[in-house]
Amino acid sequence: MPDRLLSRTLVVLVLVLLSPLASAGSWGVNDLMQLLAQQKSGRATFTEKKTLSILDRPLESSGELAFTAPDRLEKRTLKPKPETLLLEGDRLTIDQAEKRRISLSLQDHPEVSAFVDSIRATLAGDRAALEKFYTVELSGSADKWQLVLVPSQSRMLAVISRIRIAGAQATVRTIEFEQADGDRSEMTITSVAK
Amino acid sequence: MKLPGRALALSVWAGLMLACVWVIAQTHFVADLSAFLPKAPTARQQMLVDQLRDGAIARLVIIGIEGGNAAERARLSLALAEELRANPAFSAVQNGAAETQDKDRKYFFDNRYLLSPVVDAEHFSDSGLRQSIGNSIAALSGDAGLILKAILPRDPTGETLRILEQFSGESQPRSQAGAWASSDGKRALILAQIRDSGLNTDAQAAAIEAIRAAFERIPERDAATRLVMSGTSVLSVSSRNTIETEVSRLAVASIILVVCLLLLVYRSFRLLGLGLLPVASGAAAGIAAVSLVFGHVHGLTLGFGTTLIGEAVDYSIYLFVQRAGGNNPDGFWRTIRLGVLTSIAGFAALLWSSFPGLAQLGLYSISGLVAAALVTRYVLPQLMSADMAVRDLTRPARILDSLIDRATGLRWLIYLLIAAAAIVLLRAGDIWNRQLSALSPVSAAEQQLDTELRSDLGGTNLRYMASFTASDEQSALVYAERVGSVLRELSTQQIIGGFNSPAFVLPSSAAQRARQAALPAGPEARARLAGAVAGMPIKAERLDGFIGDLEAARTRPLLGRADVKGSSAEALLDSLLIKREHDYLVLMPLRAPDGAHDEEIDLRRVDAALAAAGLDAVAAIDLLEETTSIFDSYLREALILSGLGCLAILVMLLLALRSLSRALRITLPLAGAVLCVTAVLVASGTQLTILHLIGLLLVVALGTNYALFFDSGAQPETRGDVRQMLVSLLVANLATVASFGVLGFSKVPILAAIGTTVGPGALLALAFSAILARAHDHAHAR
Numbered sequence: 001m002p003d004r005l006l007s008r009t010l011v012v013l014v015l016v017l018l019s020p021l022a023s024a025g026s027w028g029v030n031d032l033m034q035l036l037a038q039q040k041s042g043r044a045t046f047t048e049k050k051t052l053s054i055l056d057r058p059l060e061s062s063g064e065l066a067f068t069a070p071d072r073l074e075k076r077t078l079k080p081k082p083e084t085l086l087l088e089g090d091r092l093t094i095d096q097a098e099k100r101r102i103s104l105s106l107q108d109h110p111e112v113s114a115f116v117d118s119i120r121a122t123l124a125g126d127r128a129a130l131e132k133f134y135t136v137e138l139s140g141s142a143d144k145w146q147l148v149l150v151p152s153q154s155r156m157l158a159v160i161s162r163i164r165i166a167g168a169q170a171t172v173r174t175i176e177f178e179q180a181d182g183d184r185s186e187m188t189i190t191s192v193a194k
Numbered sequence: 195m196k197l198p199g200r201a202l203a204l205s206v207w208a209g210l211m212l213a214c215v216w217v218i219a220q221t222h223f224v225a226d227l228s229a230f231l232p233k234a235p236t237a238r239q240q241m242l243v244d245q246l247r248d249g250a251i252a253r254l255v256i257i258g259i260e261g262g263n264a265a266e267r268a269r270l271s272l273a274l275a276e277e278l279r280a281n282p283a284f285s286a287v288q289n290g291a292a293e294t295q296d297k298d299r300k301y302f303f304d305n306r307y308l309l310s311p312v313v314d315a316e317h318f319s320d321s322g323l324r325q326s327i328g329n330s331i332a333a334l335s336g337d338a339g340l341i342l343k344a345i346l347p348r349d350p351t352g353e354t355l356r357i358l359e360q361f362s363g364e365s366q367p368r369s370q371a372g373a374w375a376s377s378d379g380k381r382a383l384i385l386a387q388i389r390d391s392g393l394n395t396d397a398q399a400a401a402i403e404a405i406r407a408a409f410e411r412i413p414e415r416d417a418a419t420r421l422v423m424s425g426t427s428v429l430s431v432s433s434r435n436t437i438e439t440e441v442s443r444l445a446v447a448s449i450i451l452v453v454c455l456l457l458l459v460y461r462s463f464r465l466l467g468l469g470l471l472p473v474a475s476g477a478a479a480g481i482a483a484v485s486l487v488f489g490h491v492h493g494l495t496l497g498f499g500t501t502l503i504g505e506a507v508d509y510s511i512y513l514f515v516q517r518a519g520g521n522n523p524d525g526f527w528r529t530i531r532l533g534v535l536t537s538i539a540g541f542a543a544l545l546w547s548s549f550p551g552l553a554q555l556g557l558y559s560i561s562g563l564v565a566a567a568l569v570t571r572y573v574l575p576q577l578m579s580a581d582m583a584v585r586d587l588t589r590p591a592r593i594l595d596s597l598i599d600r601a602t603g604l605r606w607l608i609y610l611l612i613a614a615a616a617i618v619l620l621r622a623g624d625i626w627n628r629q630l631s632a633l634s635p636v637s638a639a640e641q642q643l644d645t646e647l648r649s650d651l652g653g654t655n656l657r658y659m660a661s662f663t664a665s666d667e668q669s670a671l672v673y674a675e676r677v678g679s680v681l682r683e684l685s686t687q688q689i690i691g692g693f694n695s696p697a698f699v700l701p702s703s704a705a706q707r708a709r710q711a712a713l714p715a716g717p718e719a720r721a722r723l724a725g726a727v728a729g730m731p732i733k734a735e736r737l738d739g740f741i742g743d744l745e746a747a748r749t750r751p752l753l754g755r756a757d758v759k760g761s762s763a764e765a766l767l768d769s770l771l772i773k774r775e776h777d778y779l780v781l782m783p784l785r786a787p788d789g790a791h792d793e794e795i796d797l798r799r800v801d802a803a804l805a806a807a808g809l810d811a812v813a814a815i816d817l818l819e820e821t822t823s824i825f826d827s828y829l830r831e832a833l834i835l836s837g838l839g840c841l842a843i844l845v846m847l848l849l850a851l852r853s854l855s856r857a858l859r860i861t862l863p864l865a866g867a868v869l870c871v872t873a874v875l876v877a878s879g880t881q882l883t884i885l886h887l888i889g890l891l892l893v894v895a896l897g898t899n900y901a902l903f904f905d906s907g908a909q910p911e912t913r914g915d916v917r918q919m920l921v922s923l924l925v926a927n928l929a930t931v932a933s934f935g936v937l938g939f940s941k942v943p944i945l946a947a948i949g950t951t952v953g954p955g956a957l958l959a960l961a962f963s964a965i966l967a968r969a970h971d972h973a974h975a976r
Contacts, residue, residue, distance in 0.1 A: 048335075050334065050335060050339055052334065052339075052343050054343060054346060054347055054732060054736050055331070055334070055731045055732055056731045056732065056733060057731045059331070059334055059335040059339070059731070060335070061335040061336070075337070077335075077336060077337070080332050080335055081332050081333070081335070081336060083336045083337065085337050094337065094338075096336070105368055107368065183343065185339075
């Protein structure tokens with residue numbers, strides 16, 4: 001009798017362990033999220049290019065990005081004007097040179113929240129947080145994937161029409177915001193250390 | 195022979211009583227903060243008084259809606275705020291409604307060239323334009339770029355942001371379902387400003403009632419939702435209600451107790467009625483006197499009406515029980531007269547107090563006691579028939595007499611107690627509580643709610659304030675701008691963290707005109723702009739809106755109060771630029787610099803900077819310190835005055851008795867009683883307030899009456915008379931202890947303070963007087 005019981009437990013265990021392999025053929029949002037979630041922290045440099053219709057040429061800025069799971073994201077712009085944006089939990093803090101610090105709660109400002117949370121939730125591999133504000137669509141393979149986020153709330157949709165995030169494996173390479181009025185911003189990320 | 199005298203006494207009494215009743219009928223009774231405000235304030239104290247009367251703190255009601263769900267709370271908030279905005283009792287109502295936010299955005303954006311502090315000719319020169327447009331474009335590359343780009347075509351010089359930066363550092367409540375909510379999201383929040391003065395408690399009560407009624411009227415309200423309110427006005431209304439109900443409740447209770455006691459002793463309703471006559475006459479005379487001198491009577495003064503019962507009833511008790519001194523009526527009346535005079539001497543000191551509450555109390559007590567004594571002396575004997583006598587009290591008198599005899603052996607214990615009390619007090623250090631809040635009848639639950647609601651609002655600390663008055667609105671705004679430029683400098687030096695000014699939302703006409711004059715006219719503006727943006731990634735044609743707005747701003751009518759209607763700028767103006775009967779009061783709240791110790795501001799440096807700029811009409815004050823110092827000065831003054839009062843009593847005794855040793859023998863037991871009561875209060879952890887001090891003064895005033903009867907010169911001749919005197923003192927004492935003891939149970943701290951001091955104090959004063967005097971007699975007899 002005990003032998004029997006043991007073998008049955010084994011079978012169940014093997015089945016459980018094998019189940020991820022069963023769906024290995026189709027690359028899905030869950031897989032990407034799991035991959036990203038394993039990345040507990042990371043540092044990178046970024047360059048951002050904003051193409052605005054009122055301006056004749058794009059604006060460029062650059063700086064550093066730092067992410068610590070689960071919810072701390074720091075974006076330190078160095079050029080052309082130093083500015084630090086820190087997102088920690090529900091609090092967003094912006095420090096600009098010669099200006100008073102701005103601190104706000106994301107809960108109170110859903111529009112701002114949708115902007116910054118798209119990046120943070122992607123880096124954290126938090127599918128639930130992403131799907132709170134966006135419909136999520138994934139294409140490509142693990143080595144070259146692209147995530148398209150479309151705001152689900154009309155209030156947001158009036159500002160942002162689409163966010164494209166692209167990367168390879170657990171590394172995010174570009175983040176592109178497309179605004180409703182056609183203006184765009186494209187951020188290219190280069191990993192510094194894992 | 196007797197009849198004309200009787201008729202005269204009774205008719206004079208009746209006439210005076212009628213006059214008193216007539217005065218009382220016209221009396222204005224108040225129950226607001228005025229009793230606590232100094233009579234002759236210094237310039238700084240006047241600023242504090244202005245704050246309490248007209249400042250935002252005094253007129254603010256913080257409304258919370260609890261229960262139900264967030265959407266329902268927000269709906270109720272919007273409905274309630276709309277109703278209140280339509281009510282003229284409120285000068286401003288804020289709840290973060292989208293409508294107000296839209297109006298704010300529109301007001302600051304549309305009027306940016308008249309409102310922006312940096313608009314001058316230099317700002318719109320080629321180089322000025324080039325610099326500010328360059329900055330705006332650089333800002334687009336930042337994180338807020340995607341939002342800022344929307345206003346850039348019309349506001350390329352970034353004026354809107356500059357205007358709003360003036361308000362940075364002021365937090366607003368969070369929003370939930372379109373209305374302000376507490377940080378935990380469990381309450382919707384509304385801020386309502388009452389139009390009327392903070393000292394007009396009736397108006398405040400009516401406004402608060404209007405809020406309640408409006409909330410009840412909201413259709414289809416979820417029954418689970420409820421309204422909570424706080425703020426200074428709510429607390430002062432509730433204090434008034436507490437004081438009013440307490441005062442009447444306690445008065446009834448002490449009257450019942452005293453009546454029962456007197457019935458027990460007299461066993462006669464007629465004697466009871468006669469006995470209460472001096473009390474009623476005294477109370478009427480006291481109220482009438484205060485009303486005539488002060489123009490109004492404070493509720494707290496009435497509260498002490500109960501205290502007068504205990505003292506005024508004593509005279510008739512002495513009269514009835516001692517049968518006017520039996521065989522020595524002259525000695526009896528002499529003692530009563532001296533007792534009344536010493537009490538008056540004690541209370542007279544209070545008349546000079548700058549604390550109006552105390553001065554009223556002093557006058558009330560003096561006139562009440564004089565009236566009660568006069569009625570006892572001249573009216574009661576006329577109304578007493580010869581056959582009217584208190585029942586035989588010989589038995590209890592004998593028992594009392596022997597009790598005291600036995601107690602004389604314990605006199606060493608009294609000395610020991612007094613010594614112990616003195617040691618306790620000497621070691622206790624500072625026994626005084628200098629906080630005004632120690633007198634506040636606000637309950638702990640109300641205090642808790644107030645703290646919660648205030649922190650929900652984002653804790654705008656209104657502790658520091660620069661304030662001044664001006665004769666008209668324009669000169670007020672001009673002066674505010676001059677003060678503002680000094681404060682801006684202090685802010686960059688980090689001496690202050692920031693400030694607020696009515697001129698931020700409504701600049702003076704002069705400033706607006708100067709700004710208009712600095713704006714370049716159409717063609718000129720176009721030419722300068724073209725030069726400024728040369729080489730920039732933006733074409734001048736894209737900024738046509740800017741040129742149009744400049745032109746409109748240059749020629750438009752100036753902004754006035756009407757333009758801010760419905761925006762939060764209106765609420766701000768209402769609390770910072772206050773129109774009063776004869777002048778305008780301007781308040782400019784100062785914020786402590788970031789990371790300041792205890793969020794404190796070094797006001798000396800602020801004052802110095804303001805003085806250096808020649809702005810001597812403005813003063814920066816620390817409301818917390820100012821309140822504490824006013825109260826501290828009341829306490830110090832009261833200590834001096836009661837010291838003088840005690841001295842006056844001593845002098846009075848010396849003059850009347852012409853013997854230092856007799857005067858000291860009378861005062862020693864009183865001093866002992868005062869020391870013991872104080873020591874017990876201190877040892878039990880009570881911090882003494884000004885009202886405890888008044889209680890002690892009452893103990894001395896009452897106690898002298900007892901002690902005088904024991905004085906060797908006043909002692910009745912026969913043993914029987916001595917015993918009758920003892921009984922009368924005991925009954926009088928019990929009446930006092932009963933009426934003050936009741937006060938001791940009050941939940942109004944000031945009444946409780948008096949009760950717990952006078953009740954035990956009077957008892958000890960009698961016991962000590964009796965035992966020490968008897969001990970002395972024995973020593974003499976030996």
